[in-house]
Amino acid sequence: MVGMRRSLVMVVAAVVLAPLALAGCGDKKSGGTAAWAEPGADASASAGAAPGASQGPVTESADVPINLTVTPAVxxxxxxxxxxxxxxVSGGKVTTVSLTDAAGKAVAGALRADGSSWVPAATLKAKTTYAASVTATTDSGLTKTATTTFTTMGAVGKKTGTGLYLFDDHTYGVGMPVVVEFNPGIKKADRAAVEKRMFVETTPSQLGVWSWTSSGTQAYYRSKEYWQTGTTLKVRIAVGGLPTGGGRYGDRDRAATAKIGRDFRMTVDNATKKMVVTQDGKVVRTALVSLGRKSKPSVSGTMVVMDKLASTVFDTTDTDGAAGYKTKIEYAQRITWSGQYVHSAPWSVGAQGHTNVSHGCVNVSPSNAQWLFDKTLIGDPVVVKGTGDKLAYGDGWTAWNVSWAEFVKGSALPVPDSLK
Structure with a gap:
């Protein structure tokens, strides 16, 4: 399937860690960078094979009406x-693919779900000669085999840094998009090739689509609706060594397998100055809030919890100078890169439910803040309504802040009508 749930016949995911950086209310995040742990073995996917299709040595079991060519070229x-x-291939269907290195060792891999190519389980080794054999079979059982050999390139100079904001074996909220980061961003002309190499498998199946931010620094994957509770997300971003444009190559493959937990949502309404919290469709708490003052309004939109800090310090003196502040904050939950959080604000309890006095954050009482902090997961949706500013796409994990029809327009690959 092109442009959406690009999975393989077999996929094995590995650990990827992505801690988040911190900025205070009103602060701008300077990059959204992440640190990573080494992944284990990936069995996953790639995209289009090297150009220059060539017919390698061919063997046939009979006079078979099969046309078969293999790439990379011999x-x-x-x-x-x-x-x-x-x-x-025409006149038959590919039934067997094998790949071996110079020592004759078999390379693991799998066919793409659409049967268009065979993907090694991990990035190939540099400066290594490989031999591939592909066999196609007719409905009557006759076969044709084509082979090729090729040699991989050496170490590359310029690389595109990548990140996957998903932890192996962690549980996330129903609004958690798959978020991939690129540094520098991928230009429009190069996004389709990169998108072909980004694979998501969901269990139970929920078809989705990739969509890019305008800068090309992030791509999000989501389904039409929030994930079902209990879903397993198996992801591989197979861009290690992939040409990404401008003479750069992807730094490495990244993968993770994660779970989706209970359906926990927070909805904040500026008109009532209240947050209504639901779990699995039932209201479990209502909390009074104070939002951003007129000069520093909170943003309206659909966000998700991106990071949680039991205790931190918001410091805006670097950006606001004498007008800035430095304050210890408890139970802070980030919802935008630009510095808006849900957090404890004992100093504004008297205003909560009545007046907006914050610098853009969602202020709640200490007891409500602790209760929320203990209940939430990264990826839980937070919807804010009726404020004086709108959430900008890409200011946080904003995949759910646009309609499905608008979201699919951000795919670099054609999206079938069945998914529009």
């Missing part, structure tokens, strides 16, 4: 380590 050198075994 003897091709300097092949990206992201390459997969591509093929074109």
């Amino acid at each position: 003897g091709k050198k300097d092949v990206p380590v992201s390459s997969e075994v591509g093929f074109t």
Whole structure:
């Protein structure tokens, strides 16, 4: 399937860690960078094979009406380590693909779900010669086999940094999009090739689509509705060694397998100055709030919890100078990159439910803040309504802040009508 749930026949995911940076209310986040742990073995996917299709040595079991060509071309050198075994076939269907390295060791991999190519389970080794064999079979059982050999390129100079905001074996809220980060951003002309290499498998199946921010620094994957409780997300961002434009190559593959937990949502209404909290469709708490004052309004939109800090310090003196402040904050939950949080604000309890006095954050009482902090997961939706400012796309994990029809427009690949 092109442009949406690009999974493989077999996928094995690995650990990827992504701690978040911090900014206070009113602060701007300077990049959204993340640190990463080494992943384990990935069995996953790649996209389009190297150009220059060529017919390698062919063996047939009979006079079979099968046309079969394989890529990379025979003897091709300097092949990206992201390459997969591509093929074109007519008169039959590919039934067997094998790949071995120079020592004859078999390389694990799997066919794409649409059967268009075979993807190595992990990035290939640099400066290594590989041999591939592809067999196609007719309905009557006759076969044709084509082979090729190719050599991968050496170490690359310029790389595109990547990040996956998903932890292996963690549980997230129903609004958690799959978030991938690129530094520098991917230009429009190069996004389709990169998107083909980003795979998501959901159990139970919930088809989704990738959508890019305008800068190309982030791509989000979501389904039409929030994830179902109990969903498993299995993700591989198979861009290690992939040409990403401008002479750069993806720094490495990243993968994670995570779970979706209970359906927990927070809805804040400026008109009532209240937050209504639901779990699995039932109201479980109502909390009074104070939002951003007129000069520093809170943003309206659909956000998700991105980070949780039991105790931190908001410091805006670097950006606001003498007008800034430095304050210890408890039970802070980030919802935008630009510095808006849900947090404890004992100094504004008297205003909560009546007047907006914050610098843009959602102020709640200490008891409500602690209760929320103990209940929430990263990825729980937070909807704010009726304020004087609108959430900007990309200011946080904003995949749910646009309609589905608008979201799919951000895909770099064609989206079937069935998913629009």
